[in-house]
Amino acid sequence: MFIINCPYCGKREQSEFKAGGEAHIVRPKQPTELSDDQWAEYLFMRKNIKGIQFERWVHTHGCRKWFNVVRDTSNDVIKAVYKMGEKPPTK
Amino acid sequence: MTKNLRVKTSKFIDETYKISFKFNGTTYYGYKGDTLASALLANNIHLVGRSFKYHRPRGIMTAGSEEPNAIVQLHNNTSRTEPNVRATEIEIYEGLEASSQNCWPSVNFDIGGINNFLSPVLPAGFYYKTFMWPANFWEKYEYFIRKSAGLGKSPTLPDPDIYEHRYIHCDVLIIGAGISGIMAAKTAARNGFKTLLVDEKPYLGGSTIYQNSEHFKINNQISSSWLEKEINEIKKIENLEIKTRTSVAAYHGYNFLLAKENLTDHIPLEQRNNKTRQRLLKIRAKKVITATGSLERPLIFDNNDRPGILLSSALEKYANLFGVACGEKNILFTNNDSAYETAISLYQKGINIEAIIDNREEIDSKLIKEIERNNIKIYKGYTVVDTSGYKRISKISIMQLSKDGQKVIGSKKSISCDCLGISGGWTPAVHLFTQSGGKLKFRDEDQVFIPDKYPLNQISIGSCNGDFTLDEILSNIHKTLKEFLNIKETDYENLEVYSSFNKSKRNIWLLPSDKLIGKTKPFVDYQNDATAKDIKLALREGFRSIEHVKRYTTTGMGTDQGKLGNMHALGIISETSGSKMGELGTTTFRPPYTPLTFGTIVGRNVGEYFDVFRKTPIHDWHIENKAEFENVGQWKRAWYYPKDGENMHDAVQRESKAARDSAGILDASTLGKIDIQGTDASEFLNRVYTNAWSKLAIGKCRYGLMLNEDGMVYDDGVTTRLDENHYIMTTTTGGAATVLGKLEDYLQTEWPELDVYLTSVTDHYATVSVCGPNSKKIVSQVIPDLDFSDENFPHMSFKNAKISNIKCRVMRISFTGEHSYEINIQANYGKSVWEKCMEVGKEFNITPYGTETMHLLRAEKGFIIVGQDTDATMTPIDLQMDWIVSKKKYDFIGKRSLYRSDTIREDRKQLVGLLTENPNEVLEEGAQIVADIKKTPIEMLGHVTSSYYSPNLKKSIALGVVKGGKNMMGKKLVIPMENKQINVTVADPVFLDKENKRLNA
């Protein structure tokens, strides 16, 4: 069970959080302009990386804020956390 | 043939404290300090069980938690019975009753033993190959397999014991209190770390504590004496907590570990009442030191499983710790020096050793010299090729090994014995290390897997790290601890260590035999009866991956998880397939390391504490009025109110009729309520619901349908505009939490520019819903100040009001199709408003109804229930609810998905009404719907989602989803049941009052 450093509350146990899948997938501003394939790309296609992965998490049993997590899926080490809207760390 | 094999007093055994216990119905005696295994061995009992597949007689094999054979059932047929208890771990207490498992009628005469003689026809994968064909015979086979298989019996009575969970936070956790663990604990605690030391055994000191030989010395003292002083010292350290009888079951990431602390399993049953039996410790440690030791390996040769064959280290432990001789004519068989340590211990206790068989040709160490001085015969360069004795070993046959170790040469020689101690060297106990995510490497010199890459903040020390000898352990430990704990000094800088142990070893995974492998039974996994022959067969049949071989042969899949034989299985695969051990890798070691009881896992979360349940403010009234309840999410909802011995059907028919004829009352407090405020609230609703919200006037209500981004219906409910920038949304009872979560997600991540605030207010309000032609007469008496005229208060509108000065919100909305009102009031007034409605409603026969009647009434109107009539594959179009999908809005959640190539298919499953040919026949929900019963394979068109007998329409009605159902109006379909076929006609899903006259009546 991870310890996740919520950017608003600090370190808390994983059971307080929920994972929300891959981060930085932006909902298209004009969905009606998209072809079926383009819409499907947004709707269904997700990466499943062994290694550094950018993810969304929410502090469900805490501040209820969504934020981003950089996690190494091969050993579950969390490299960074940052708020929604912030730029992902480059290193 | 009971004999007393207690040899010499051991300080770990209290001979003044005699304990009687029963094994297979016979009474025996042991002493305080004995395990069941040591007490049985002292009574010269080796045979304790039968093996799983061949029902071969099996005896005690080890002296610890790795025991594969000696697993027993405790207190059979009582509420405290427990299967699969290792005799080597259970401490005896007065009144203990144990019995053998996996044998019938008795361990001495077992009918299943015939499998042993049938074994040529029971090779690996036998069950897979034989019983899967012909497929329809499986049921017959299964009956017999289930009957003759199984390890022990699970309890059938409620568990009388108490279990609990406890969190522990510490700076340093040390797993294992052997010499390494003790030294680590002292060092950590003395340096100010809050330290926890756990060990699965009842005593501290591991195997060193009963080491009693001049051959192992620390600072010129015998190692056990030196360690005893260390133990006495650490017991006095304040910031060190020590837990014995505590086994770590799981080691998860981020140093989160689960351990089972055993508190009462070693005391007599009558003393256990009201005490906590086992505790699940949830340990979060900043640093973890694993000192779990190592397990001795057996040797793999023909018939290596007879009772009386034990690990050599077990013979030593039984002699030194328990003062028990495992036999009177002992032989040791080894490929390394460990057996000589055992030999010296046995010799010191006066236990007879007939001979030592050593794989190695050239050996030389002080240990061996001492054995030779005492005239014990050593056969150097020999191997055991076979053993005899059915229920107890009586003889071994030995032959000389060829130079390359591949063959046996010369003539066979027999030596009689009643006990054989075997040693194949040592395997580091790396199970917890790998569970935590650690990676192993293979060390070629002595053929062991040792820790290589550690996750953060942990280290392995001692023999679980591959340091097997006392001098290796002690010369490394202080450096490792200093670096890991970041400290300057330890007490162990300049220890003088003396060890006679020589590390030479001749590793042969499968020892050669004079017979063909097909004629032998060299067991690799004792508990699952997997032999070397089975592994070779699996390889011949094309299995390559160790994980596949494991599953095919069942090697390592017993309750012991193959702690003894896994390495040999790997070794045999490696030798046979020519691949390197390091490249093969090991199978995954999964938690728990040793089995946990269900009681420990659930702790106090049993009975009414199994899950939290939520009650409405009116709950007590429902109880007083004998409601039956149903679980909806975590809520307890009134289901129906049986009167005068009514069954559910009768109660629901009566309630449904009363609601339409006069008045009904429903507790709707469980519906989710979300308060929505902000200048962008209307825009927000436009984006999350399929219909338009901007033009909804203040004081009006509207039904909304919410989709997922994939276009599928997610939730529904009525939302009311309370003010310009203020709405109250209702959700389904079960969907409340997830809907709030989803709305928050969109607000925070996709539309942070919107000025909207969401607050869950479900628990803040009680909701009393009164429906029926007389509902207006009732609520207008409850709220006399409010103008209930249709002009002032039409359907789908809302009013602020007061009941005796208490503010409330009244909505005129309906889920039943009747004229109805919902009164929302601060939760703690809910019950009094309900009671007031009941009181004034008396003259109108106001009838409380539960969820079942609510479902029936809405089905008459063709209203859907999300989650019952929908299942995350239904779009609003599939539900024939096109009217609620705005064509004008540019976007809303799920809109784009409504015209994907798949969602516009005409032959999707669509919601329709179903009427049975016989109006009294009520369909079964979930029943399949077909068109042509004769077509094969029969084509399933859909299924029934809701079905009731309608007392108001006096006929059976149902909703269902049918492929292309929209265009099937009037078509006849068939519902095939087990014993009959039911003819139905596709109909409009609105069965009652299509013109909505009743809403305004």
Ligand SMILES: [Zn+2]
């Ligand atoms: Zn937080």
